[in-house]
Amino acid sequence: EVQLVQSGAEVKKPGESLKISCKGSGYSFSIYWIAWVRQMPGKGLEWIGIIYPGDSDTRYSPSFQGQVTISADKSITTAYLQWSSLKASDTAMYYCARLKGNIENYPLDYWGQGTLLTVSS
C-alpha cells in the first residue's frame, strides 16, 4: 500500500528554522516525483515545488523560489521541506504528494496527511 506519512504539527517563532518531512513507503520512492503544496488557513491549494528523489532534481514555483528548500534522502525514502527563517505568513498546512507517474506531467495520486505549521511570536 502506498503511503506518505508526514511529520507532526509544529509551533515556531518568527525567525526560527524548520525542516518537515514526508516518508514514503509501499512503492519505489526513487522514481516518483514528490510535490509540496501549501494551504493557508481557509484558502486554496498552492504549488510549492517538486523533487525527483532519484537524483534530487528540484523545481520551484516562482512564488516560493528562495523562500523554501526542498530536498530528499532516497536511502530513507524521505522528502523534506525547510525554512531558514520563518515568518508569520508561513502559517499553513503543508502537504506532500506523489506524482502519479515517473515524469513531470502527472497529477498527484497519493497525499500525506498534512503538517500544520503555526508561526507566532
Added chain:
Amino acid sequence: DIQMTQSPSTLSASVGDRVTITCRASQSITSWLAWYQQKPGKAPKLLIYDASSLQSGVPSRFSGSGSGTEFTLTISSLQPDDFATYYCQQYNSNWYTFGQGTKLEIK
C-alpha cells in the same frame, strides 16, 4: 504562469442533482488537467486526471471533459458524501497551478 479560474466559487445543490463545475486555463494545457475533492481537515483526493480519466476507486457518477483551455467536472447525481470543495489543477508546465476552488454546499 498559467492561471486557472474555476466557476462558480460556491454552488448550492441538493442530493440527486446533476452539477457541473467549470475550469478555464489562461493558455492551452491540452488535456493535462486534474480534479481533486477536499473535505474539511483532510488531504485532497484525486478524482479525474488527463481531463477525463477516472482515478481508480472513484465512483462513476464523477466525470470530466474538455481540452485546450476549458474543462468541466460533472457529478451526475449528487450523494451526501459529495459535499466538499473541488479544485482543478494543470500539470502542463513546470509549476502546476490550482484553481481557487469550488465549494459545493447542501441547498
